[in-house]
Amino acid sequence: MTRSEVTAAGAIVDVHAHLLLPGMHAEVERRAPAEVAAATDLERVRNGEESLAVSGAMVRDRFPRLTQVETRLAAMDELGVDRQWVSVSPNHFYPWADEELALWVAKETNRLVAEHVGHAPERLTGLGVVPLQHPARMVECLDDAVVGNSLAGVEISSFAGEVELSDPRLEPFWARAAHLGAAVFLHPFGCSLDERLDRYYLSNSVGQPTENAVALSHFIFAGVLDRHPELRLIVAHGGGYLPTAIGRADRAWSVRPEARTCVHPPSTYLRRIWFDTVVHDPRALRQLLEVVGEDRIVLGSDFPFDMGLDDPVKFVRELELPAGVERKILGDNAENVLKLGAAA
Secondary structure (H helix, E strand, O other): OOHHHHHHOOOOEEEEEEEOOHHHHHHHHHHOHHHHHHHHHHHHHHHOHHHHHHHHHHHHHHHHHHHOHHHHHHHHHHHOOOEEEEEEOHHHOOOOOOHHHHHHHHHHHHHHHHHHHHOOOOOEEEEEEOOOOOHHHHHHHHHHHHHHOOOOEEEEOOEEOOEEOOOHHHHHHHHHHHHHOOEEEEOOOOOOOHHHHOOOOHHHHOHHHHHHHHHHHHHHHOOHHHHOOOOEEEEHHHHOOOHHHHHHHHHHHHHOHHHOOOOOOHHHHHOOOEEEOOOOOHHHHHHHHHHHOOOOEEOOOOEOOOOOOOOHHHHHHOOOOOHHHHHHHHHHHHHHHHHHHHHO
């Protein structure tokens, strides 16, 4: 199918695509060499030497797609994708950074993402970042992303040090994001299980869906959506393990007083959150569709990393869903998130 044929059928929108910022990382290394070295050591513990070597070669091979606009657009054309939501690779979160450095990183990232997508605004939508480890500065950086740099929202990690998504200090951030109509894209970086996942690439295959499930559980049980029903949260990797095991969360909510912290059973909130299609198994995507509904699934690829979907559009089409449902997943739902944001 040619891009013109795809466009005629409706825009194909990939909400999960990444950008590397090597110049910014070099400056972070210059400003905080000891901290970068310690973070590198932690990555070695979490991933293991073998996985780090494989990942290094993979990134080098895909570096042009991660950094060059024209290469990105050519790859999108090959995949039949009309628009990408571009967010930085999570290694740019720097969750260890002190307040001064974290503030600089967030604002520089927002500027560079805006610059990247600005080369092709008809094809690219940008997401910035906020310093999750410094909740008091998150609103400032959210405003910098959305108001200052005209980005659609921000990308956040599953946790940063002691800060979980249930932390009450995040309340001003959730409120401001809801008020602005900003998209908030939840994408983990690292897993707190550390060396238990240091072989077989478990750090990613198990760690990422685990982190998604834990972070999303904090978010739901803390009642964030009870207080901010207009908030637009999009979750990478299909929400990880949580949607397939949500019955256990509902059971805890019904029998344990310490878990009765949100107004409704946890499963209720899954239909108020958006989830991408990076689940790799058609059966998993069908189950996600059943759990969260056809209006809450958006196309994702994890472009251009090897743990993403090589052909995200084909992955959805092979399910042979009803035409209206397929159309929602391939683009309409993502476009609706932005329309809802514009109306906020």
